[in-house]
Amino acid sequence: MFKNQIKEIVERLKYDASDRDGSNSNSRGLYQYLKDVHVDFTNDAAIGSAKQAIAQGISSLSERQLITIAIEMRNNEVYIGECPNSYCGETIDWEDMNDAIFEEQCSYCCYIEDKRKRA
Numbered sequence: 001m002f003k004n005q006i007k008e009i010v011e012r013l014k015y016d017a018s019d020r021d022g023s024n025s026n027s028r029g030l031y032q033y034l035k036d037v038h039v040d041f042t043n044d045a046a047i048g049s050a051k052q053a054i055a056q057g058i059s060s061l062s063e064r065q066l067i068t069i070a071i072e073m074r075n076n077e078v079y080i081g082e083c084p085n086s087y088c089g090e091t092i093d094w095e096d097m098n099d100a101i102f103e104e105q106c107s108y109c110c111y112i113e114d115k116r117k118r119a
């Protein structure tokens with residue numbers, strides 16, 4: 001389970017980093033997110049890898065470096081791949097990840113819930 005999630009984060013980082021023109025909305029905010037979360041990393045290898053990713057691009061990282069970042073994201077609980085609501089399961093964009101972790105659901109589900117509360 002743990003191993004699968006690390007692999008999922010590594011694959012996501014690689015896939016979204018290759019989306020240079022931002023055609024896939026899930027990749028939006030990736031580098032900004034990395035800048036925001038890496039300041040709380042405690043593992044030196046993960047901090048170094050994140051700094052290299054920010055300066056030279058995620059594609060400059062080795063598989064091993066990507067794994068150190070993924071483990072740190074998992075340990076710090078700063079990664080959520082998809083909306084946990086079983087009826088939704090929407091992929092969480094990097095730019096929405098902070099909110100999604102706090103709300104424990106995606107922005108669309110928050111919007112629907114808000115609407116229902118106000119009705």
Ligand SMILES: [Zn+2]
Binds near residue numbers: 083084085089106
């Ligand atoms: Zn949702």
